[in-house]
Amino acid sequence: MNASATSASSPSTPADASQDADAPDLSSLRVAVIGAGNMGGPVATCMIRAGVPGEQVLIVNSTPESSQRAADDLGARAADSREEALAGADVIVLGVKPYQIIDLLGEVGDAVGQDAVVLSLAAGVTLEAMENALPNGTAVVRAMPNTPIGIGEGVVALMSGSSVSAEQETLVRALFAEAGAVEEITEAQVHAVIGAAGSAPAFAYYAMEAMIEEAVRQGLKRPVATRLVAQTLRGAATMVLETGEHPAVLRSNVSSPGGTTVQGIAALDREGVRTGLAAAMEAAARSSKELSGE
Ligand SMILES: NC(=O)C1=CN([C@@H]2O[C@H](COP(=O)(O)OP(=O)(O)OC[C@H]3O[C@@H](n4cnc5c(N)ncnc54)[C@H](OP(=O)(O)O)[C@@H]3O)[C@@H](O)[C@H]2O)C=CC1
Ligand SMILES: O=C(O)[C@@H]1CCC=N1
Structure with missing residues (x-):
């Protein structure tokens, strides 16, 4: 991973993140966003606001035109291909529809870097199902965000898979430091969180x-x-x-x-x-x- 997540401290608000000298350095992080739509877009916005340079956030939508449009809107970069986006990506955001997630992981699994974090936004796709679709030991985080994170007034609930390190958890929290509020939840709670947030x-x-x-x-x-x-x-x-x-x-x-x-x-x-x-x-x-x- 390019980012130096040197501390297990947990920034929970933008103010915490900006004042925390041990917060991960996001300036060299590379992010791939597969599916920058209504939810993937605000997630990319949050990450850019948190400190990931826009040119290091690579967008892949269903067509090159759509990728370019989203990248222009977000101040990010359109990838020419999914392979280009995944090469060297530290964080891979999956913003496609729930029914697409498992097939997508089957297709991209081998291109996911050893230390990369796969971050799914999908409702109803469990950590276990995603881990089973990826090479052993892949770090998978589930996020349940809401759209107001795009203006820093939303909520993101986070669930970590079995291979996620404390350093990777800190990194993901730092990426959402500008979201509004970040909550760590269990997968059993996610259904209630979808209703409430x-x-x-x-x-x-x-x-x-x-x-x-x-x-x-x-x-x-x-x-x-x-x-x-x-x-x-x-x-x-x-x-x-x-x-x-x-x-x-x-x-x-x-x-x-x-x-x-x-x-x-x-x-x-x-x-x-x-x-x-x-x-x-x-x-x-x-x-x-x-x-x-x-
Ligand atoms: N909307 C919300 O408020 C929330 C959504 N979620 C979750 O977020 C995920 C996305 O939902 P939402 O943003 O609403 O849906 P959208 O339809 O707005 O976005 C889906 C995105 O996926 C892209 N896409 C479709 N097929 C592919 C493909 N084969 N390769 C790459 N990109 C592709 C689409 O590209 P294109 O535009 O080119 O078609 C689009 O940008 C879902 O899993 C949902 O459960 C979670 C919490 C809240
Ligand atoms: O409607 C949906 O399925 C997604 C998940 C939560 C909000 N939007």
């Missing part, structure tokens, strides 16, 4: 869309409604993170006796919104389990 931005956008459209129906212009709803939800999320208060306590602070908010909350309860949100998360977790063959 991987798929959850879509649930949040769904709720926002409904709120914005109702505000428009009530007479606000769409750009104004969008700003108000987005800023309000950002503020509410930040209050939860910064105060450490239970959301129910923060909700009670908004709910004046006999006022407007309690009427709104009663309507949410009548319409089954709490049950609906739980059902969405349960469905995502169940789908993840089914993909894993559980």
Whole structure:
């Protein structure tokens, strides 16, 4: 591995990483991203923000044109071939669809360097299945990210395979130092994490869309409604993170006796919104389990 991951310390925030003199040096790292789409793209962005030079992040999509487009968007480099991307790669990001992962590993396994880390983003493809598809001893890490990592406000949950060293774990954490939050989880937890984080931005956008459209129906212009709803939800999320208060306590602070908010909350309860949100998360977790063959 080109990067000198000299410490087992675990940077968990951008501030930690930038202040930690023992953090891995990412400036000579080579990264191959196979599948820089909606999720592989933000992962590449994170790694570049963390300190990997863009020209050392090689992109391979399904066509040369698509690789070039993604590389231009990301400030990375399009590889002429998968072989070029893999040659000398320290980290190989797999951002293709879950059903493609095992076949892809079968095709590229022999080109994976001895000290390289294979980092899969795929839902439902287990570490064991990936290790079985690769030469013995290959370091495999599973990540369950969400798209807001591309703006430094996301979550990445990490799971390490049986051949991943402490140095490689530190390296992967450093690569996600600009993601927002990094959590280490077990594979048994990943289904719940998909419901709470991987798929959850879509649930949040769904709720926002409904709120914005109702505000428009009530007479606000769409750009104004969008700003108000987005800023309000950002503020509410930040209050939860910064105060450490239970959301129910923060909700009670908004709910004046006999006022407007309690009427709104009663309507949410009548319409089954709490049950609906739980059902969405349960469905995502169940789908993840089914993909894993559980
Ligand atoms: N989207 C999300 O929020 C999240 C996704 N994931 C996981 O990320 C993975 C990718 O999902 P997502 O980004 O949404 O999907 P996308 O369809 O947006 O991206 C898939 C990428 O794979 C590329 N690709 C397809 N076939 C090949 C191939 N044979 N060789 C190289 N590249 C190829 C596509 O290239 P092209 O554009 O040229 O077709 C595209 O860039 C999935 O495994 C998913 O489970 C995990 C967490 C969250
Ligand atoms: O929808 C999906 O399958 C992927 C995994 C988590 C978010 N998107």
